Amino acid sequence: MSEVFKGVSRIKYEGPESKNPLAFKHYNPEELVGDKTMEDHLRFSVAYWHTFTGQGVDPFGAGTMNRPWDQASDPLSAAKERMVAAFEFMSKLGVPYFCFHDRDIAPEGANLRETNKNLDVIVDLAKQLMKETGIKLLWGTANLFTHPRYVHGAATSCNADVFAYAAAQVKKALEITKELGGENYVFWGGREGYETLLNTDMKLELDNFARFLHMAVDYAKEIGFTGQFLIEPKPKEPTKHQYDFDAASVHAFLQKYDLDKHFKLNIEANHATLAGHTFQHELHYARINGLLGSVDANQGDTLLGWDTDQMPTDLYTTTLTMYEILKNGGLAPGGLNFDAKVRRGSFELNDLFYGHIAGMDAFAYGLKVAHKLLQSGELEQFIEERYASYRSGIGKQIVDGTADFKQLEAYALELPEVTNQSGRQEVLETIINRYLIQG
Numbered sequence: 001m002s003e004v005f006k007g008v009s010r011i012k013y014e015g016p017e018s019k020n021p022l023a024f025k026h027y028n029p030e031e032l033v034g035d036k037t038m039e040d041h042l043r044f045s046v047a048y049w050h051t052f053t054g055q056g057v058d059p060f061g062a063g064t065m066n067r068p069w070d071q072a073s074d075p076l077s078a079a080k081e082r083m084v085a086a087f088e089f090m091s092k093l094g095v096p097y098f099c100f101h102d103r104d105i106a107p108e109g110a111n112l113r114e115t116n117k118n119l120d121v122i123v124d125l126a127k128q129l130m131k132e133t134g135i136k137l138l139w140g141t142a143n144l145f146t147h148p149r150y151v152h153g154a155a156t157s158c159n160a161d162v163f164a165y166a167a168a169q170v171k172k173a174l175e176i177t178k179e180l181g182g183e184n185y186v187f188w189g190g191r192e193g194y195e196t197l198l199n200t201d202m203k204l205e206l207d208n209f210a211r212f213l214h215m216a217v218d219y220a221k222e223i224g225f226t227g228q229f230l231i232e233p234k235p236k237e238p239t240k241h242q243y244d245f246d247a248a249s250v251h252a253f254l255q256k257y258d259l260d261k262h263f264k265l266n267i268e269a270n271h272a273t274l275a276g277h278t279f280q281h282e283l284h285y286a287r288i289n290g291l292l293g294s295v296d297a298n299q300g301d302t303l304l305g306w307d308t309d310q311m312p313t314d315l316y317t318t319t320l321t322m323y324e325i326l327k328n329g330g331l332a333p334g335g336l337n338f339d340a341k342v343r344r345g346s347f348e349l350n351d352l353f354y355g356h357i358a359g360m361d362a363f364a365y366g367l368k369v370a371h372k373l374l375q376s377g378e379l380e381q382f383i384e385e386r387y388a389s390y391r392s393g394i395g396k397q398i399v400d401g402t403a404d405f406k407q408l409e410a411y412a413l414e415l416p417e418v419t420n421q422s423g424r425q426e427v428l429e430t431i432i433n434r435y436l437i438q439g
């Protein structure tokens with residue numbers, strides 16, 4: 001098939017002074033940061049749905065995107081053309097990974113059998129293109145939210161037939177993810193939640209959700225899929241209340257249902273802010289609990305209360321994100337997936353390059369700054385000193401578990417007065433700014 005992204009060749013690193021919108025200013029894949037190359041630290045991935053399948057539809061208007069592959073005569077031909085164009089785009093951009101939902105890559109047929117056949121055709125093509133380009137699959141997932149059958153949820157639907165249909169869909173999605181060498185498999189509970197408790201058996205829905213995930217774990221084992229399972233928390237949208245609300249509630253759910261050893265989390269920036277947390281909070285919570293598996297890299301808009309999925313360009317956030325990722329020892333087998341879309345007004349083909357270059361540069365810059373910050377130890381040292389009282393005396397006894405209420409009371413009764421020290425937030429914020437400005 002003929003070239004789609006005409007006039008664009010392989011995107012190169014030109015350095016911070018470059019003004020070329022089709023060049024990287026900070027992302028230099030081979031450059032070493034600490035002991036790893038940027039490419040190995042960042043493990044960038046393109047999200048098939050936003051970049052190749054999305055058409056720029058919003059609740060008030062039709063699609064705006066200029067996408068030549070959508071002109072094909074029938075849905076399966078469009079899916080093939082889309083896949084070929086996707087690999088042209090990803091090769092030119094130089095990303096090592098992509099991610100997809102089953103329904104992004106192949107159209108639904110008249111029934112599940114036909115739909116699965118469509119998938120097989122496209123998976124064969126993807127396999128061939130992956131071999132030719134060396135681009136790998138970061139994760140696969142099943143779309144259990146678009147079709148009207150999922151109106152009341154999938155694994156948490158009130159209708160057992162829907163549960164069965166969703167199971168069949170995930171079974172197939174696991175098979176194709178394995179077939180394509182996917183390194184992870186994601187569960188985002190698209191419509192797993194409720195609109196009103198007046199019609200909802202929450203206990204049964206949550207129990208069923210856990211049953212569903214156990215079945216997935218068992219099936220993966222049966223077929224020898226060894227990729228990492230990930231759950232992607234999100235508090236609301238499309239339902240009023242999504243069960244996988246945030247990292248802490250998913251953690252509790254996994255522990256309650258004995259699933260914690262099988263799953264990690266895929267943390268998305270815009271979902272964190274929708275939950276009333278910072279992105280750093282969600283990453284940090286996941287990390288300290290050994291649950292940080294992968295990241296959906298995007299950003300929201302502070303003035304809008306929904307998942308705007310914008311390309312991440314905020315350097316402050318990318319720096320703090322990379323700080324958490326470095327402290328996590330990296331993300332592998334996870335990565336940084338751009339679950340982000342160019343704005344509806346950015347409808348030209350080249351906007352896809354501009355958007356991804358912006359995101360990749362913002363993360364590369366964040367990586368460089370976070371590495372320096374971490375090496376300097378300035379923040380770590382402050383925290384270390386702030387908690388020094390727990391390393392000797394009564395504090396050590398508390399931490400060691402040798403103190404009880406009676407001993408603590410005896411100690412407190414002898415205390416002349418408690419003295420505290422400043423938390424110095426402003427000083428610490430200035431340190432971040434200093435590193436951010438120095439680059």
Ligand code: XLS
Pocket residue numbers: 101141186188232234268296307339
């Ligand atoms: C939606 C989610 C979705 C998942 C994959 O808000 O972010 O895109 O990442 O199903």
Ligand code: NI
Pocket residue numbers: 188232268296339
């Ligand atoms: Ni996401």
Ligand code: NI
Pocket residue numbers: 268270271307309339
């Ligand atoms: Ni999202």
